Each structure stands twice: as structure tokens, then as C-alpha cells.
Amino acid sequence: MAESDGSGDADGDAALRVNAIVSLLVDKGLVDMEALDGIVQAYETKIGPHNGAKVVARAWSDPDYKNRLLENSNAAIAELGFAGAQGENMVVVENTPEVHNLVVCTLCSCYPWPVLGLPPTWYKSPPYRARVVRDPRGVLREFGVELEEHVKVQVWDSNSEIRFMVLPEQPSGTEGMNEADLAALVSRDSMIGTAKVIVPE
Amino acid sequence: MNGIHDCGGMDGLGPIDREIDEPVFHNDWERKMFGVFILTIVGGLFNDDEFRQSRERLEPVKYLQFSYYRQWLLAVQRLLVEKDVLSMEEIEERMKDLAKEDG
Amino acid sequence: MSALSREEALRLVGTGATTRVDDPASGPQYAVGDRVVTRNPNPPTHTRLPRYVRCKTGTIHKVHGVFALPDSNAVGAGRNEQGCYSVRFDSEELWGPQGQVGDCLFIDMWDDYLDPA
Numbered sequence: 055m056a057e058s059d060g061s062g063d064a065d066g067d068a069a070l071r072v073n074a075i076v077s078l079l080v081d082k083g084l085v086d087m088e089a090l091d092g093i094v095q096a097y098e099t100k101i102g103p104h105n106g107a108k109v110v111a112r113a114w115s116d117p118d119y120k121n122r123l124l125e126n127s128n129a130a131i132a133e134l135g136f137a138g139a140q141g142e143n144m145v146v147v148e149n150t151p152e153v154h155n156l157v158v159c160t161l162c163s164c165y166p167w168p169v170l171g172l173p174p175t176w177y178k179s180p181p182y183r184a185r186v187v188r189d190p191r192g193v194l195r196e197f198g199v200e201l202e203e204h205v206k207v208q209v210w211d212s213n214s215e216i217r218f219m220v221l222p223e224q225p226s227g228t229e230g231m232n233e234a235d236l237a238a239l240v241s242r243d244s245m246i247g248t249a250k251v252i253v254p255e
Numbered sequence: 256m257n258g259i260h261d262c263g264g265m266d267g268l269g270p271i272d273r274e275i276d277e278p279v280f281h282n283d284w285e286r287k288m289f290g291v292f293i294l295t296i297v298g299g300l301f302n303d304d305e306f307r308q309s310r311e312r313l314e315p316v317k318y319l320q321f322s323y324y325r326q327w328l329l330a331v332q333r334l335l336v337e338k339d340v341l342s343m344e345e346i347e348e349r350m351k352d353l354a355k356e357d358g
Numbered sequence: 359m360s361a362l363s364r365e366e367a368l369r370l371v372g373t374g375a376t377t378r379v380d381d382p383a384s385g386p387q388y389a390v391g392d393r394v395v396t397r398n399p400n401p402p403t404h405t406r407l408p409r410y411v412r413c414k415t416g417t418i419h420k421v422h423g424v425f426a427l428p429d430s431n432a433v434g435a436g437r438n439e440q441g442c443y444s445v446r447f448d449s450e451e452l453w454g455p456q457g458q459v460g461d462c463l464f465i466d467m468w469d470d471y472l473d474p475a
Binding site: 085143145168207209211212 | 359360361362363364366367368370371372373374375376377378406407408410411420422425428442444452453456458460461462463464465466468
């Protein structure tokens, strides 16, 4: 009986084709299924935006760390134990009361995996990729973010090996909170730049 | 190439559709697709730039309509065939066999 | 290629891989603050210079270092390592009257994509 994959008709014969290719590669000794499962497990459970949230919380709590993070993002992120594929060349960009940053990859879907995990479908899809470079304020509005008039918007198009992460502004009233509690406030979208960090009521 | 993937600034592509609480993978075939992509690229069968180019060569209508991992599937399949790792014939043959097994 | 073990595969994704050259024989051609204008390549093959940013004038914001050029690395023509930069473009430069004064965009460029402005 076929494994249930919930793909339905929308994806045509994709499930069958993937299964065929994987089983052929296994037969030819090119792919090991335990390795495949290990990779899937790592990106499904271990590597995700909770990593980036820790980086943000540390930067909010420790001004020296924040300086290191902005000066040499790779080294500072590695201090917290995060590194690897699609994060070999990190640049962290800081949101301030005057400047709001957003990250995109117009040409495909480049994204800083070690700190944010795998990207959501909307980030990888043409509507976001096409519009955010041209009308970032309109995109922010669609995400429910209204910027004050004086704020300048900067968009970072990730077309090289460099991967960007936004350091969102620390919301007022959270000074003195411990790092774990701060990290819990930091959403994935705030590290892409399509959200601000808010304190829930 | 001046393909559909080069969409920065393009108008009319519609609203940004966001799935609430989207899971990392929607189903098992997406998991397998991600896993086999990582193993073949890290194993050195192709590089990032070759992969991106393969994806860029997908017909525009398919690029705009097919789900993300389905695009990856076709991109990786093309690379494996062009690099003589697998043939389309054996892929189709295996698909027939697997479909028969599923009953 | 032979199958990677689970341990080996996880080790490799944990380390990653980059084409960055830390001690290049020849360095990047441009420096921070340089005014540059992007070229107009329209290759039938892979490039990372999108149409919306061709023939535009910007300023070098940061020198990332020396990296492979994707255009050649995608077609088996070698890594062709060269300077890679973050370049800043004003919104009006990219979008004309539809640009937003004060806003800007940063995108990466390689030596082969640029001329001095």
C-alpha cells in the first residue's frame, strides 16, 4: 500500500517520481536512507528560527555581543553554536527607530538556514519576491506593519552566498527580561523583516 | 537567463499567500525531496549554481504554478539525467513498478 | 560519489561549504564608497544580475571578499573567483518616479558585473 503523503492531485506524479528517484539512487549505492532521515530530522526539529531568536535575545541583552554580531556576524553567531549550510557568510542588519530592513531573494529562495531553518513558502514564491523590492512598504502593510513616516526602508536582495538576518528592534518595556523570555518574543518574520517584535497583551 | 525566475519588480503576480503555521514539510514526498537534494549536492553530484540554473530552465507556466518542492524535483531530475547518473527510462520504469506495488 | 553516512551527511551540513577565498592572489577591484554602474549582461545561461538592477548606478557599501562567479560556476566554466560586494541603490534609481525617496536596496555584485561610474 502506498505511504500516505497527502499530496493530492495538485502535485501530479511528484510523490511517485521522488520515490522512484530515491529508490534508484539507493539501489546504486548513492544514497543511504538513514542519512536521508537524519537530514530531514535535523531540519524539521533542530534547525529553526528558535536559533535566530537566541541570537537576537543575546544581542538585546549584551551590547558587546551586539557590536560583535554587527561587526562579524559569522563569528558571533558561531559563538552560540549555530553554523553550517546556507549560513557560511552571514550579515546581520539592524532595525532602528530610523531604519527598517527586509530580506528577500528575488531570483530563487536563498535564506539563512542555520539561524532561521527552512523558509516559508511565501518567502520563496514570486508574489513576495517580485513586490518587496519594488514596494516594500506595501508588502509591510500586507503583513500588518505600518511604519512611521520618517522611517527609511532598506531591502536586501540575497543573490550571492551572503545570507542576511534582521536584528529587530527590542520592544520597549522588555529591558531587564532574561534571555530565554526575550527569545520567546522573537518571531521568524521579525528576523526576515516582515514583522516587528511585539509584546503580547 | 532572462527567465520567469528573474521576477524582481514584476507586477500583477497577486497577493502574498501565507499559510498559517506552515509545517517545514507538508508531506513525506517533500521530506524525501529535501533529503535527496541535500545528499546529492553535498555528495558533489552538482553544485548550487548548477542547481539554480536547472530550476531556472523550468517552463514559465510550471515555474509559476508548481509547488516549490515539485520544482526542485524537476530541477534535480534534469541534473541527474544530464550528468548520466540516472536515465529518464529507468526513472519512468521504476515509477511504473512502484505504482503497480501500490495496487 | 558513494552514499554519505548519516554522521558524514550531518557533519557536512553542519560545516557548510563556501567558495570564499580568504587569501586571494588578487583582491577585489572596488572599495567602499566607490560609485559603480552595473553592466547589461543578458546571457542565455545563469547570472545573478537581475534585470531590475542592470545599467543602474550605485555605491559600494561593503566588500564581502573574493568568491566564485555564479555565471561561470553554473556552466562548468570554472569558479572565476573575484571581488563580491554589497552595492547600495536608491529607490528612485531603480524605479524612477515610482521609487520612494529615502528608501534603498542592497544587492550583491561581482567585479564582472560592474564598471566605475
